[in-house]
Amino acid sequence: MERGWGQKSSKVSDVVNPEVSSNPFEHLPTEILEEVVRILRKKKLMKKYLRWIILPQLHTLDLSLEGCEDRNKPVEKQMFEHLKCASLKCSMLKNLKLTHNVLNEENLIGFLPTFKYLQVLDLAWTSAGDNCMWALGTHCKYLRILSLLCCEVTDFGIQGLCLDYIEKEDDEDKRISKASDLEWQENCAPPRLSNSLEILHLNRTNVTDKGLQEALRKLRSLKILGHESTVEVLGEMHREDWENTEKRNKIPKYALSKILFDIRNEQTSIDRLQRMVFLCPSITGFKLCTIIDCCPNLRKLTLYKSGGKTGPIVEKKEYSNIQERKTLGKLQELTLRATKISTDDLITLMSSLSLKSIELEKCETFNDDILQQAYDQHSFPNLEYLELTKCHFFGEVIQ
Template sequence: MSVMNICVNPFQVKSLFVLCKDCIKVSLTNCATSHLKPVVVGSQMRINNPFLQLPTGVLEELIRSFTDCSSGKPVENNILVHLITPQLQNMRFASYSEDCLRFFPYFENLQVLILKNTTANNFCLRSIGTHCAKLRSLDVSDCFYVSDSGIHWLFINVDNFEMVGKPHRTCNTLQHLNILQTRVTVCGAKMAIKYCPSLAILENDNTFEALVKLANKSTEKKINRHTNGYSSLRVLNIPCGMIYRSDSLRLVYCLYVFPLITSQFMQSKDLETVIY
């Protein structure tokens, strides 16, 4: 049989890695209700199940295969509990429930977290801010229960917007935040920009208005535009049709006050363009 025939054969032999992964998935499914669970002693996790001895990359690949949205069936947490370890750097939840909060204390080294199109809420964001000290990218787009309170709790450990609390370490690590199609308003977008100096990409329909308000504040207080203390925002989502209105003047103003912005995106239902 030729090499070409092997490549196009739908019944071709799976790689050793895929075979091993499938075998582990079967084992995990079979022991989902068994006694194999991680035991927490203080801040350390004592490994007493064989799955946690796998390399981190293999664990993340297994989690991805279990949480693949295309399967249509959300993975049960009693399966994920066998794979959660502090060494994980990438995590995606295809579905969310309050039971998921028990995993967050183990996410101390997590860098990428995706909760897109789930029922993740403000209490979830509070837990993320508390435990995910090295998080760089967070996607909670299409999460209806995420609002301004969640953004506040993500960065500041107090309930009252007016109070100055101790910032979470997430403030200094988060570079990408996707809060499109949530209940986050201009106020929440302003908080994200203000509290998170490392933030380079903020995906939200209110980002532009938030920047305008912060730019006005900087001008009123005569703050140097190069040292205004706000985020390192580099990408701006432009509201559909804005460049055809007088708002384009405000865009120029924002770009002056926030000189690090180098890319602007204009999005609509039928059009997406990039302006440099």
């Protein structure tokens, strides 16, 4: 006989029995329920109590099987039941992770459309394919982050994600903006996935350059398009217009704020990177190691950030391997103006033996110690010009 609340038990698992007692988590507010989920996950008890936390007020659900070695039929059936339960109870779910889940695409297509308010969906290493993308494009209009790593998605699937794209949206937006009644505005401007999706991971899928082009053109809010060919594709999309100065200024800008590329890819040229940065004005950060690897013969480097504000100073640390530091060996002119840069990167830039000119303005990272370390390495034998402006953490100049 099943044990109830009033009976003694020697096992923790017997204390709460869903068959004969009410759910102790049922009336918890969302914030507390999410904290319970976090603790259960930390203590690796999620699998044991998963059925208890699938409730209407739940916003985040992790049904991934990453690291699970036993992915047999019983596990597949159990995942099916959990997802089915969530589709019936959690209509307001915002975050769903199904990484490495064993469910087939037919099951995914049956359940995913019920989560209309999803904002984050992780389908990496699942059976999700093109039909699944069309289901998402039809029903999940609020998605902001979608991971499809190692999924069988093709260009046809990208078409599904762009299903609600409106080419002449500017005219429609102007018409809607004139509406005085808020409710009427909302009715005229229904949510669209083509406007909401900000991060899309497509690495190791079957999406070709054609599919990437469609995603870039139609998913206007994309800040990150995770694919090894993003730089090449975007660089080639407007190559002809780029050659014409008049047409270049009419090329549409993109919302991408972060790009990832493989420096070993022969298709990643300096010209393409230049076009990429021009087309994506939101890209403001950089990794110095990328510049060093891509431009080993660089003679002049200027880094500028408008607004004059720099980030927090990186904590000082000792660099015992400064002699082994990889630098821009041919760099002659270095100019940094109101640039957020780490201590390590600044020392790297100032370690070039060929430096003739250094101009630093509002560089809060720069201090005596950095200059001393660079000086100890090569004594600046070719330096002809040094200008420091508003570098408040620099005190004593080396004699």
